Amino acid sequence: MSEQGPHRVVVVGGGFGGLQAVQKLRRAPVEVTLVDRRNFHLFQPLTYQVATGALSPGEISYPLRAIFKRNRNVRVLMAEVADFDLDRRELLLRSVYGVPAQPTLGYDTLIVSGGSHYSYFGHEDWREHAAEVKSLESALVVRSRLLSAFEAAEQEPDPKVRAAWLTFVVVGAGPTGVEMAGQIGELARDTLRRDFRTIDPRTARILLVEAGERVLTTFPPSLSTKAERSLERLGVTVLTHAMVIGIDDEGVTIDDGSGNPERIPSRTVVWAAGVTASSLAGRLGELTGSEVDRAGRVTVEPDLTLPGHPEVFALGDMVRVRDTSGEPVVLPGVAPVAMQQGRYAAKTVRARLGSRPTSPFHYFDKGNLATIGRAAGVADIKGLKLSGFIAWMTWLFVHIWYLVGFQNRVLVIIRWSISFATHGRGARLITESGAERPSSASERAGKGEGHADRQQPPGVDPSMRQ
Numbered sequence: 194m195s196e197q198g199p200h201r202v203v204v205v206g207g208g209f210g211g212l213q214a215v216q217k218l219r220r221a222p223v224e225v226t227l228v229d230r231r232n233f234h235l236f237q238p239l240t241y242q243v244a245t246g247a248l249s250p251g252e253i254s255y256p257l258r259a260i261f262k263r264n265r266n267v268r269v270l271m272a273e274v275a276d277f278d279l280d281r282r283e284l285l286l287r288s289v290y291g292v293p294a295q296p297t298l299g300y301d302t303l304i305v306s307g308g309s310h311y312s313y314f315g316h317e318d319w320r321e322h323a324a325e326v327k328s329l330e331s332a333l334v335v336r337s338r339l340l341s342a343f344e345a346a347e348q349e350p351d352p353k354v355r356a357a358w359l360t361f362v363v364v365g366a367g368p369t370g371v372e373m374a375g376q377i378g379e380l381a382r383d384t385l386r387r388d389f390r391t392i393d394p395r396t397a398r399i400l401l402v403e404a405g406e407r408v409l410t411t412f413p414p415s416l417s418t419k420a421e422r423s424l425e426r427l428g429v430t431v432l433t434h435a436m437v438i439g440i441d442d443e444g445v446t447i448d449d450g451s452g453n454p455e456r457i458p459s460r461t462v463v464w465a466a467g468v469t470a471s472s473l474a475g476r477l478g479e480l481t482g483s484e485v486d487r488a489g490r491v492t493v494e495p496d497l498t499l500p501g502h503p504e505v506f507a508l509g510d511m512v513r514v515r516d517t518s519g520e521p522v523v524l525p526g527v528a529p530v531a532m533q534q535g536r537y538a539a540k541t542v543r544a545r546l547g548s549r550p551t552s553p554f555h556y557f558d559k560g561n562l563a564t565i566g567r568a569a570g571v572a573d574i575k576g577l578k579l580s581g582f583i584a585w586m587t588w589l590f591v592h593i594w595y596l597v598g599f600q601n602r603v604l605v606i607i608r609w610s611i612s613f614a615t616h617g618r619g620a621r622l623i624t625e626s627g628a629e630r631p632s633s634a635s636e637r638a639g640k641g642e643g644h645a646d647r648q649q650p651p652g653v654d655p656s657m658r659q
């Protein structure tokens with residue numbers, strides 16, 4: 194308890210875990226401060242729909258202040274957490290977007306849910322060529338790149354260069370990669386099919402590249418097979434056992450183990466492989482001596498606290514949890530884990546304040562869902578394996594249910610209904626976000642087949658992250 198007043202709880206991160214923690218504390222006798230470097234909560238499971246023009250950014254995000262406007266004990270601070278002083282029980286803050294931040298923020302209890310970001314397996318140079326869809330900013334870059342590739346192909350006289358513009362490579366066949374490839378397939382085969390005069394968007398090549406033996410490795414093999422078939426129906430070619438060994442401005446190089454790396458000319462690559470925990474996890478590990486695994490996750494105790502610091506909780510994508518026998522367990526990096534942990538941390542804070550006993554965190558696994566374009570999906574719900582339309586409906590219901598904000602739910606239902614009826618996508622905008630696409634080597638060398646003054650379509654900003 195703070196000497197001056199009510200117990201101060203600081204929550205870092207207004208994502209899935211942090212938001213739940215604050216929601217469960219807003220009626221407790223505590224003073225809550227939510228710190229995030231963004232002023233909005235982002236519903237990450239639908240960012241790929243923004244990347245493909247199916248939804249607009251505002252429909253999958255919600256201002257954090259608006260969520261808590263009626264809760265007088267909740268304060269929202271837009272700032273980046275730069276470091277922790279666990280002895281003084283203070284956070285060190287940094288300003289974002291030029292918004293001045295107070296240098297420090299004191300707490301009695303700290304809950305950290307900083308999430309994760311895509312890692313490029315040590316090839317940071319790939320990031321500039323292969324944008325990802327975890328952040329809203331990056332999803333907008335992908336949207337611009339996808340749509341501008343069709344625009345560029347429409348004006349390209351050289352068939353080889355045109356083919357490269359119409360080749361889309363998605364790296365990583367987890368749920369995001371599968372959903373992304375399916376959406377690009379739908380965009381090319383369905384939405385855009387009548388929009389161009391020189392090219393036929395249906396001839397676009399969409400490749401889903403996966404180093405493992407099948408798509409959706411977290412699902413049972415029978416559902417992976419069904420997902421693969423649905424992808425093929427959408428014109429997606431799945432390349433399994435294929436390791437990406439190079440990405441540059443003119444394409445992707447893959448190694449399928451045959452000893453002959455294959456070069457795929459492509460101007461649009463989307464990255465959906467490999468996730469690393471927020472750097473806040475590593476810092477907490479350093480400060481407390483707690484183990485950090487290869488994916489950067491810090492190991493927390495069964496009650497989600499850091500060793501020797503019962504007042505500091507860490508949760509969500511950035512942690513692995515010790516079970517009651519002391520073994521570290523990696524839970525799936527999905528929203529329900531973070532949400533349940535956020536609620537658990539809040540409940541533990543409340544129990545402690547009321548001097549009630551607490552029990553270790555236990556994850557209740559409700560199942561696994563993925564969608565593959567229009568009216569197709571797969572679901573594994575407690576051993577019940579669903580596919581096709583019913584899995585897709587389940588996916589729709591769950592995503593609408595968890596979307597933050599009543600208005601967003603209504604808007605998304607309307608949007609999806611219109612898109613379903615018209616096969617359209619209302620947010621197919623090429624915007625300036627992401628700035629210029631890096632020019633290819635041949636263009637730099639002036640080999641533009643007489644089109645040296647051709648304008649480059651908008652593209653990616655190299656400094657994107659989570």
Ligand SMILES: Cc1cc2nc3c(=O)[nH]c(=O)nc-3n(C[C@H](O)[C@H](O)[C@H](O)COP(=O)(O)OP(=O)(O)OC[C@H]3O[C@@H](n4cnc5c(N)ncnc54)[C@H](O)[C@@H]3O)c2cc1C
Nearest residue numbers: 206208209210230237238273274308509510526527528531
């Ligand atoms: C493209 C994509 C699709 C996904 N689809 C699904 C799905 O369909 N179903 C599912 O269950 N899960 C899905 N996930 C996973 C799910 O989004 C994550 O598991 C979940 O967001 C983890 O919650 P979290 O609270 O740990 O982190 P996040 O929700 O990522 O929240 C972290 C928050 O911390 C803030 N933050 C980070 N560092 C700092 C700092 N230093 N200072 C201040 N603020 C900071 C960030 O701005 C962010 O708001 C998907 C993820 C991605 C990327």
